[in-house]
Each structure stands twice: as structure tokens, then as C-alpha cells.
Amino acid sequence: MNTIPGRRVIMAVFLVFLLLPIYWLVNMSFKTNNEIVTTMTLWPHQPTIANYMRIFTDESWYSGYINSLKYVILNTVISILVALPAAYAFSRYRFLGDKHLFFWLLSNRMAPAAVYALPFFNLYSAIGLFDTPWAVALAHCIFNIPLAVWILEGFVSSVPREIDETAFLDGYSFPRFFVKILVPLIASGIGVAAFFCFMFSWVELLLARTLTSVDAKPISAVMTRTVSASGMDWGLLAAAGVLTIIPGALVIWFVRNYIARGFALGRV
Amino acid sequence: MDKTINNKAWFLVLPVFLLVAFSAILPLMTVVNYSMQDTFGNNQFFWNGVGWFKELLDPSTDLGGRFLASLGRNLIFSLAILAIEVPLGIVVALSMPRDGWTVAFCLVVLALPLLIPWNVVGTIWQIFGRPDIGLLGYTLTSMGIDYNYVSNDLDAWATVIVMDVWHWTSLVALLCYAGLKSIPDAYYQAAQIDGASRWAVFTAIQLPKMHRVLLIAVLLRFMDSFMIYTEPFVVTGGGPGNSTTFISIELVKIALGQFDLGKAAALSLVYNLIILIVCWVFYTIMTNAGAERRPAEGGA
Numbered sequence: 001m002n003t004i005p006g007r008r009v010i011m012a013v014f015l016v017f018l019l020l021p022i023y024w025l026v027n028m029s030f031k032t033n034n035e036i037v038t039t040m041t042l043w044p045h046q047p048t049i050a051n052y053m054r055i056f057t058d059e060s061w062y063s064g065y066i067n068s069l070k071y072v073i074l075n076t077v078i079s080i081l082v083a084l085p086a087a088y089a090f091s092r093y094r095f096l097g098d099k100h101l102f103f104w105l106l107s108n109r110m111a112p113a114a115v116y117a118l119p120f121f122n123l124y125s126a127i128g129l130f131d132t133p134w135a136v137a138l139a140h141c142i143f144n145i146p147l148a149v150w151i152l153e154g155f156v157s158s159v160p161r162e163i164d165e166t167a168f169l170d171g172y173s174f175p176r177f178f179v180k181i182l183v184p185l186i187a188s189g190i191g192v193a194a195f196f197c198f199m200f201s202w203v204e205l206l207l208a209r210t211l212t213s214v215d216a217k218p219i220s221a222v223m224t225r226t227v228s229a230s231g232m233d234w235g236l237l238a239a240a241g242v243l244t245i246i247p248g249a250l251v252i253w254f255v256r257n258y259i260a261r262g263f264a265l266g267r268v
Numbered sequence: 269m270d271k272t273i274n275n276k277a278w279f280l281v282l283p284v285f286l287l288v289a290f291s292a293i294l295p296l297m298t299v300v301n302y303s304m305q306d307t308f309g310n311n312q313f314f315w316n317g318v319g320w321f322k323e324l325l326d327p328s329t330d331l332g333g334r335f336l337a338s339l340g341r342n343l344i345f346s347l348a349i350l351a352i353e354v355p356l357g358i359v360v361a362l363s364m365p366r367d368g369w370t371v372a373f374c375l376v377v378l379a380l381p382l383l384i385p386w387n388v389v390g391t392i393w394q395i396f397g398r399p400d401i402g403l404l405g406y407t408l409t410s411m412g413i414d415y416n417y418v419s420n421d422l423d424a425w426a427t428v429i430v431m432d433v434w435h436w437t438s439l440v441a442l443l444c445y446a447g448l449k450s451i452p453d454a455y456y457q458a459a460q461i462d463g464a465s466r467w468a469v470f471t472a473i474q475l476p477k478m479h480r481v482l483l484i485a486v487l488l489r490f491m492d493s494f495m496i497y498t499e500p501f502v503v504t505g506g507g508p509g510n511s512t513t514f515i516s517i518e519l520v521k522i523a524l525g526q527f528d529l530g531k532a533a534a535l536s537l538v539y540n541l542i543i544l545i546v547c548w549v550f551y552t553i554m555t556n557a558g559a560e561r562r563p564a565e566g567g568a
Contacts, residue, residue, distance in 0.1 A: 119295030248383025
């Protein structure tokens with residue numbers, strides 16, 4: 001009753017549409033450049049892992065992945081740590097300017113990164129953080145903290161407030177209540193929020209590239225530069241692309257049941 | 269409602285406020301400062317008042333012409349992808365399998381494009397659409413269709429739109445799916461007893477229940493497509509000519525390409541203001557929808 005006629009066909013066609021371009025990238029990553037340019041083959045006829053080997057052995061390549069992971073993890077930890085108490089406050093209390101503050105946070109989630117690229121460059125150069133993972137991690141806070149607050153607020157609100165009251169009657173102090181009772185109760189929510197912070201920080205390129213030059217260069221910047229330097233090394237480009245998909249694909253499996261709720265900012 | 273009034277809650281919000289203010293208000297002040305000045309390099313700045321803003325809103329000047337043209341292109345783009353992604357997302361959500369392992373499989377595949385770095389999304393489609401090495405480009409060309417996104421405006425637009433549909437329809441579908449899942453079975457049983465048609469079930473039960481998530485979906489998709497930068501930049505670089513130059517691309521060109529800080533800053537502010545207004549409208553609609561829902565739930 002709650003589905004539509006022909007749903008299997010629609011779903012199958014849509015999934016193929018989603019997977020085909022990704023398959024093509026994977027396919028190319030296992031080919032030699034010669035095979036890519038000269039023939040049109042649906043699967044690699046002379047499969048090679050040379051493209052991947054080059055990435056794993058060349059430091060300028062694999063350090064890009066490490067740099068990216070550094071700022072993504074830093075950003076996720078910062079975002080969750082500061083967003084937790086704020087989410088609790090928004091969920092439980094009414095205070096001066098709460099609604100305006102919430103809207104202001106939301107508006108920052110929507111602010112175009114292009115607007116901030118240049119001022120961020122000035123700001124982080126001035127305080128000496130330019131070209132460090134910290135610069136990118138702090139810059140990404142502008143959209144990840146609001147998102148984390150939103151998602152966590154939804155999860156905190158689903159915990160009945162009687163639990164807070166009982167804990168305080170039992171003599172729990174606020175920090176102890178927070179760590180011992182609230183955090184375990186919304187553990188899945190924290191997981192979802194962390195996943196989303198990870199994801200949005202991982203996929204963002206403009207700020208990450210503007211705020212780094214040499215030491216903290218993220219993988220996305222490595223990809224654009226090295227490729228144009230030596231003509232067009234399609235196989236290498238494809239292999240690097242495939243490797244950026246893997247971290248996302250791994251974490252997605254663990255949160256598959258919460259994905260939709262997270263995208264709805266905990267508000268379904 | 270039943271929230272306690274407690275201004276000490278500000279202490280809990282303070283870290284968030286400080287961190288976001290550091291990243292949002294300080295840079296915004298820099299932008300406001302720049303927007304009033306002109307520079308001829310060498311870090312020498314001259315007062316220009318509201319000159320840039322006047323120029324920006326006047327289509328006869330170079331800056332105004334570029335701004336309004338890219339704004340128009342961006343609006344067309346946003347409306348086009350909304351018109352495709354929202355209905356398609358609903359259809360896909362309705363097509364989700366009911367249970368079993370296929371649900372998990374579909375969810376994971378749907379979410380996959382969302383987790384690919386945006387420049388890689390661009391790279392994937394750049395390769396996929398090339399007539400010499402890409403499956404899509406090759407197939408279209410061998411079918412006799414003259415497809416080339418590098419030189420033909422229409423092909424470039426089609427590629428950018430299909431890429432966005434590929435990238436983000438899943439988001440709409442996942443949101444709608446979450447909305448559909450929250451409908452109790454009793455509603456469907458009641459509809460069956462009443463002999464409601466498939467279409468009636470959709471318009472009377474499913475659509476109203478998806479109302480809130482659809483709002484979020486439209487808000488997120490509108491905002492994100494309005495700020496789109498990386499994907500079209502990688503695929504078309506804003507070309508051919510300026511035909512796929514959206515506002516963000518234009519802004520980065522002026523700011524980091526020409527280092528015309530005054531113009532870029534004025535453009536940023538107007539851009540931000542448009543986003544803020546749209547955001548506020550959606551936020552008001554969303555909170556009102558939430559306020560209407562709460563008492564109804566309490567009574568049930």
C-alpha cells in the first residue's frame with residue numbers, strides 16, 4: 001500500500017545511474033594510461049595496480065591523505081565537544097536571545113564558503129595558523145558547529161526531562177550528570193553528528209585549499225596540482241579519486257540506519 | 269512550552285558562540301571594511317564609500333553586469349535542479365524496498381555520492397562526459413549526438429545539471445524516506461478500509477507527513493545549489509565563455525584572480541544578504557510548521 005507500482009524497476013534504474021560514474025572511475029584507476037587513451041574498454045583488459053602503488057609510495061601523494069584526515073578529525077572533535085553543552089542548553093532552557101542565536105547559527109551553515117575564503121586567509125595568516133591543520137579545522141567549524149548543534153538538539157530533546165530531574169534529586173552534579181547519564185543516552189546521536197561533521201569537512205575543498213600551501217596541503221589540492229603538471233595522468237587521477245571515496249564508504253556502513261535522520265538535522 | 273527560563277544556560281552556549289563568532293563575525297568585519305575601499309595594489313587603500321554597491325546593482329557597468337548575469341544563471345540553475353530533484357527524490361523514496369537486506373543496500377548506495385569530495389565529483393563527471401575516454405560522452409557521440417561540454421553551452425549546462433541530480437537527489441530521497449517511515453501503519457489500514465485510491469493515499473497521507481522534511485530538503489538544496497562552486501568549476505571552469513559561471517565562481521575570480529578586494533567584498537555582502545533573507549523566510553515557515561504540529565500531538 002505504501003509503495004508505488006514499478007518500484008523495483010525505478011529503484012534499480014536509479015541505483016545504476018548512481019553507480020555507473022563511480023564504476024567508470026574505478027575501472028579507469030586499474031588501467032594503464034595507454035589503454036585509457038587508445039581504446040574504449042568496459043573493464044580493464046590489462047589490469048594494473050601501478051597507479052595505486054605510486055600513491056602509496058610517493059610521500060607528496062599520501063601525505064595529502066594524512067593532512068586531510070588531520071584537519072577532518074580535529075574539526076570533528078572540536079565541533080562535538082562544544083556543540084554538546086549548547087545542544088543541551090537549547091533543548092532544555094529558554095534564555096535571553098535563544099531564538100536569535102539559533103537562527104544566527106543556522107545562517108552560518110548556509111553562508112557561502114567563497115565569501116569567507118579571502119577574509120579567512122587574512123585572519124589565519126595574521127594569527128600564524130596559516131598552512132596548519134588547525135586553520136582548516138577552525139574554518140570548517142563555521143558550518144559544522146551549527147550542524148552538530150542542530151542534530152544533537154534533536155537527540156537531546158528525545159530524552160525525557162524527568163531523567164535530568166531524577167539525576168539531580170539523586171545528588172548528581174551537572175558535569176557528572178552530563179558525562180555519566182546524558183552522553184551514554186544520546187550516544188547514537190553523537191555518532192551521527194560526528195559522522196556528519198566528518199563528512200562535510202571531508203568533502204569541502206575551497207576553504208581547505210585556500211588556507212594551506214605546502215605543509216598541510218589536503219589531498220584535493222594535491223590532486224589538482226600534480227595532475228596538471230605531468231600532462232594528464234588519467235589513471236593516477238582516477239586512483240586518487242577512488243581512494244578519497246573509501247573513507248566515506250566505510251563510515252557510511254556504520255550509520256546507515258541514522259543517515260536520513262541526521263540529514264533531517266534530527267528533526268524527522 | 270515547558271522549557272525553564274534560565275539565563276545561566278548562556279554559559280553552555282558560550283563556547284559555540286565564541287568559536288563561530290571568531291570564524292564568522294571577524295571575517296565579516298573584514299569584508300565590510302574592504303567593501304568600502306578601493307586598492308591599486310601595494311596594500312594602499314582608498315575610501316570608496318558605497319561606490320561598489322552602486323556599481324553592483326547597475327547592470328550597465330562591468331561589475332553590475334557580471335553580478336546580475338551570474339545571479340540569473342544561478343537562479344535558473346537552482347530552480348532547474350529543484351524541479352528535477354524534488355519529484356525524483358519523492359519517487360525514489362516511495363520506491364524503497366519495504367524490508368530485508370535490500371533496504372540497507374539501497375541506503376548505502378544512495379548515500380554514496382553524498383560522501384565523495386566535491387572536487388572528485390567534478391572529476392568523475394569530467395571524465396565520464398569526455399567523448400574520448402568517458403562512457404557517457406563516448407556513448408552519446410557514437411549514437412551520432414554531437415555532445416561536447418567543453419565547447420557547447422547547452423551540453424555544459426546539461427552536464428552540470430545531471431551531475432547535481434546525480435550528486436544530491438539522494439539527499440531528498442533519504443529525507444523523504446525518513447518522513448515516510450514515521451507514518452504509522454494504522455493510517456494505511458484506515459485508507460484501505462475507506463477504499464482510498466493509490467493517488468489519494470499519496471496526497472492525503474504521505475505528502476502531508478513529508479511536509480516538514482520536504483521543507484528541509486528544499487531549503488538545503490536551494491542553499492547549497494546557490495553556493496555551488498567546486499563541482500562546476502572542476503568540470504567546466506565556468507565556461508564555455510561565461511555560460512556556467514555561477515555567483516561563487518564569479519566571486520572567487522574577482523577576489524583571488526584579480527585581487528579586486530573592494531568589488532569582491534561588496535559582492536560578498538550582497539550575496540550573503542540574499543542568502544540570509546531566503547534562510548529567514550524558510551526558518552520562519554519551518555518553526556511555524558513545528559508550532560502547529562506540537563499541540564496536535566499533545567492532544568492525541
